[in-house]
Amino acid sequence: MWLPLIGLLLGILIGLLSPVEIPLGYVKYTAIAILAAIDTILGGVRAQLEARFDLTIFLSGFIINAAFAALLAGLGDLLGLDLYLGAVIAFSIRIFDNVGFIRRDLLDVYFRRVKRARDATG
Amino acid sequence: MTVARPVVRPRLPWWQVGLTVVLAVGGYFAATQIRNELEIREHLRIPSTRLNELAIRLQKQERRRASLEAAVGELRHQVAVLEREAAERQSGVARMNREVSELRALAGFIPLEGSGVVVEMRDSPRPIEPGDDPNKTILHYTDIHAVINDLWAAGAEAVAVNGERIITRTGPAAWARRSSATRSGSRHPTPLSPSATPRACWRICSAPPARPRFCGRLASRYACRGWSA
Numbered sequence: 154m155w156l157p158l159i160g161l162l163l164g165i166l167i168g169l170l171s172p173v174e175i176p177l178g179y180v181k182y183t184a185i186a187i188l189a190a191i192d193t194i195l196g197g198v199r200a201q202l203e204a205r206f207d208l209t210i211f212l213s214g215f216i217i218n219a220a221f222a223a224l225l226a227g228l229g230d231l232l233g234l235d236l237y238l239g240a241v242i243a244f245s246i247r248i249f250d251n252v253g254f255i256r257r258d259l260l261d262v263y264f265r266r267v268k269r270a271r272d273a274t275g
Numbered sequence: 276m277t278v279a280r281p282v283v284r285p286r287l288p289w290w291q292v293g294l295t296v297v298l299a300v301g302g303y304f305a306a307t308q309i310r311n312e313l314e315i316r317e318h319l320r321i322p323s324t325r326l327n328e329l330a331i332r333l334q335k336q337e338r339r340r341a342s343l344e345a346a347v348g349e350l351r352h353q354v355a356v357l358e359r360e361a362a363e364r365q366s367g368v369a370r371m372n373r374e375v376s377e378l379r380a381l382a383g384f385i386p387l388e389g390s391g392v393v394v395e396m397r398d399s400p401r402p403i404e405p406g407d408d409p410n411k412t413i414l415h416y417t418d419i420h421a422v423i424n425d426l427w428a429a430g431a432e433a434v435a436v437n438g439e440r441i442i443t444r445t446g447p448a449a450w451a452r453r454s455s456a457t458r459s460g461s462r463h464p465t466p467l468s469p470s471a472t473p474r475a476c477w478r479i480c481s482a483p484p485a486r487p488r489f490c491g492r493l494a495s496r497y498a499c500r501g502w503s504a
Contacts, residue, residue: 160295161302168306175307177315177326183308190301197294206290215297 181237182223188244189219195251202258218244380432383442387433394422 175183193215200206222240229236316322321329379385396419399412423441426434434441 154291156291157294157298160299164299164302164304165306167299168303169310171307173307175311177311180308180311180315180326183304183311187301187304187308190297190304193297194294194301197290197297201290208289208293211290211293212296215300 181226185222185226185237185240185244186219188241188248189215189222192218192244192247192251195248195255199251199254199258202255202262377432381443383440391431391433392426394426396422 193211196214197206197211200211222237222244225240226237229238312322315326319326319329376385380387396414398414401412403409403412419436423434423436439445
């Protein structure tokens, strides 16, 4: 599990040290991209815990979700509506759902290990 | 006999690779976003969620400033017009004041003194021969009148005859009495004291450019005193 942590640290370092600045008008899109990334990461972890991880679905989900959310935000800007809030709400619900499933999966794994240990000792 | 087993390197799980990529991208965006947010809070002292409100306020202020600048330009134009009108009015008033001053001087309302030209006129000292017309040897008011007209035409600002100011309304009788020249032109019956000698004095305060021209003409026709070329 060290590789994802290295990737995370590398991304943070590049973001902090690079001179690239995002224009103020695009801050909203960056925030949605971050939400999409969190949603994708949690979804990938959940899929891995449930032994149904697919790299293609994982990466395409990240890209398509982020692009669609950005498109929604841009459309909202054109229409004068806060349509990006819809993306934010959807991503938030998915994030909480994934967190809940991950919690259950981890607890399930934990209880299974405890039970297996009890069976081995008993 | 031992069978050599092929070395199997542990394969990197794909899910870790994908997670790494997404985490790197997400970390990059998150770090950039945090940096931007901190800069916004540091410089603008508001969160980025209030940027729209700030932009609207800024646009309103810019529109207001533009309208105020337009108003300032209009007011400056009006001030320039008023200043020009005031200057024209002042120049007009100054011109009118000059004209009034000249007219007041001509009307005798302004006392004038200064250097000028004194013209002395007297009866001819030639004795009258028998048969001569005595009118040709004595000073008539018409002679004085002609000299006064010459002085006015030469640009004199003020004229006096024996100390009597001649103005536009002065009739010949007034200075004729003072100068002892009679309307009929007859010789004065009594000898005159020097102060009362029939003398016509014109004190001229004309402008310097007009003086030489006038004095040149005057000197050629009359005995001039008080002026030196």
